[in-house]
Amino acid sequence: MTKAKWKLDDNHKSLEFVVKHMMISKVKGTFKDFSADIDGDPTDLTTADITFEVDLASVDTGNDDRDNHLRSADFFDVEHYPKMTFKSTAIVKSGANEYDVTGDLTIKGTTKQETFKTTYEGTMKDPYGNEVVAFSVEGKVNRKDYGLTWNVALEAGGVLVGEDIKFTIDTEAVRA
DSSP states (O other), rough: OOEEEEEEEEEEEEEEEEEEETEEEEEEESOOEEEEEEEETTEEEEEEEEEEEEEEEEEEEEEEHHHHHHTTTTTTTTOOEEEEEEEEEEEEEETTTTEEEEEEEETTTTOOOOOEEEEEEEEEEESSSOOEEEEEEEEEEGGGGGOOOOOOOOOOOOSSOOOOOOOOEEEEEEOO
16 A cells, blocks of 8 residues: 555544542543544555544543543643644564554643554545545543643542553544
């Protein structure tokens, strides 16, 4: 396959996250609005350029009060920092169809280098003749590294919200 530009298919994408709650359980959520541009050969991502953008106001944990709190200055402060962005800086093949994608992640005005496990899931023609590729991504970030430090100490010890945010992304992209 040759190098090309790819855009995410809005009907076939998900960005899910999970964080510890009260140190014993998990809260799961999604971001409904995000996009990515991939400029490269999906069968060999080592020379690709990848940019990713998330509309932080699109957070959805299934609880309006919690979602509004996440949008507030205590967490994302979407009024001042509406987007989370990622720009790849290095991509290394780590196995069959697997890559370590390193880049600059920016949340709430803070940029740090992060590496995420990315799997090329394959290429297929859709029923309309479009060339479609699929990827899955797994990662973990420490929210405190990005100034997301709000928390509550629990009477029994520990804190209300865990530091590590684990996420998974599953996407299909269409040749632009």
